[in-house]
Amino acid sequence: MAKEKKQYICKKCGSKFLTWYGQCPNCGEWNSLQQIFFSKKHSSIQSNRLNDLKISTPICSLDKNLPQEEVYFSTKIKEIDTFLGKGLVRGGVYLLGGEPGIGKSTWLLQLAGFLARKGLKTIYISGEESLAQVKSRANRLGIESENLYFFYSLSLEEIMSILKQGYDFAVVDSVQTITSSNLESVAGSPSQVREVTLELISLAKSSALCLFLVGHVTKDGTIAGPKLLEHMVDCVLYLEGDREHLFRILRVVKNRYGPADEVLILEMKTNGLEVVKDPATFFLQDGEKSFSGQALTLTLEGQKVLAVEVQALVNNSFLAMPRRVSQGIDQNRLNLLLAVIEKKIRINLKDKDVYVKIGGGLQIKEPGLDLALCAAVLSSFYDTSLPKGSVFWGEIDLNGQIRNVLGHDLRMRQAKRLGYAPIFAPSKALKSLEDMHKILFA
Known part of the structure; x- marks a missing residue:
């Protein structure tokens, strides 16, 4: 016993x-x-089980001519296929994470509906919303197909029995709400998440089912549950963005079937999330007139080069400790660059309030933003607008030297394609912050 x-x-x-x-x-x-x-x-019972164990799949050599079947299948949306590699994978398990209300369920419901209209048998399994709520959202998004099915359950065993009925594409929303009767722990506990995910992965691999799992995130922005969860699945996606803005960024952080540094720009509209086909200038404000404190930069998101506006406001301060406020960039990074400007350009910012933000609500961490940020601060300080059509990128070190950044050639090609000139980037003529200051504000 x-x-x-x-x-x-x-x-x-x-x-x-x-x-x-x-x-x-x-x-x-x-x-x-x-x-x-x-x-x-x-141990005696365990050894008897091992003796009676039958291997379900034969051992094969890669040198032999194995039967080949098409692993990838296209979504018929070029941007999504490129984003995932060559499209979706039969038997592939995808994990989508993101903050509450960011649009995870909406995007997956749209994807399921689109694949259903293409003839694939799809099912959307919800553990958070009732069938009436899911159906209401589907009607709002204009999703209707005889190949799209809905199911509500919190039981792993019920979900497994449904998925064995021969579906091509399935969504489980979310993995933290499903429980297995084999464990006594509550839903969302590490043991439950691990058990549920392992069983669903095993089913997907054995039945060539393309499976999407939705994962909750913690306050730190990571997917809730054991880190092992991200190692178990084939692809990990994060949906990012500010709920106060209309855009979302879908980012790949792990992909066994394609590039792991791609991003997809989505725009929230009345009929759901739509792919932005050419995101190069999506985050720029329409307008012909340029103002002081505005600088344009080309930032790298995955393999996409985006034109982004950096805005700065330098104003007289009446406080004992002047304000340093930043939106979209790290506060410590702003303080560091202001210190370099004061040291190398020899201007006094100690009695100035400095406000910096990234247009469009983006969050940018890459170092190529440094040169544009310094140009925007100096433009506001002198109350002089930068040359029309100018663009800036480059990292600035503590000595005020401008360093090259990743994707320099990509940015240069994009700048020429969009017609930006003059281009301020690391070169023989532009080696330091002082060089840029002499060219623009001499």
Whole structure:
């Protein structure tokens, strides 16, 4: 007879312990250990099981001519196929994460509806919304097809039985709400998430089912549950953006079937999320007149070069400690560049309030933004607009030297395609911040 033993598992990191702790020794989270029971069978029973085990799939050599079948299938949307590699993969498991309300369920419902209209048998399984709620959203998005099915369940066993009925494409929303009857822990715990994901992956691989899983994110922006979850799936996607803006960025952070640095720009409209076919100038404001404090830069998002506007406002301060406010870039990075400007250009910003933001609500971390940010600050300080059509990119070090950045050739080709001139980028004629200051504000 099986012996029942107990363990304590951390709900945050998934670490297991034989004794209870108030604070998890691994991740440091308080009151996160949960008691679980499991059965440990005798070794003789386990050895008998191994002796009776039959291998379900034969062992094959790659040198032999194995039967080949088409692994990829197209979504018929060029931008999505390029974004994922060559399209979706039969038997591939995709994990989509993002903040609440960002549009994960909307985009996947649109994708399921589009594939259903192309003749693929698709199903949308929800563990968060009732069938009436999902149907209402589908009607709002104009999604209707006889090949699209809906199902509501919180039970892994029910979902497994439904998916075995021969579907081509399936969405499970979300993996943190599904529970397995084999475990006593609550939904969303590391053990439940691991068990549910493992069973769904096994089914998808054996039945050539293309499966999308929706994952919740923590306050840190990472997918909730054990980190093992991201290792188990084939592709990890993040949907990012500000809910106050109309655009979303779909980013690939892991992809076994294609590039892992691609991004897809989506725009929120009344009929759902639509792909922006040419995002190069999507984040720019329409207008002919240029103002002081505005600088244009070409930033690299995956393999896409986007034109983005950097805005700066330098104003007299009446505070003992002048304000330094930034939106879209790191605050410490702004302070560092202001210190370099004061040191190398020899201007006094100690009695000035400095406000900097990225147009369109973007969050940019790449170092190529440095030169444009300094140009915008100097333009506002002198209250002089920059040359019309000018564009800036380059990293600035603590000595005020302009360094080359990743994707320089891509940015140069995009700048010439869009007709931007003059181009301020690392070159023999532009080696330092002082060089740019002499050219623009001498």
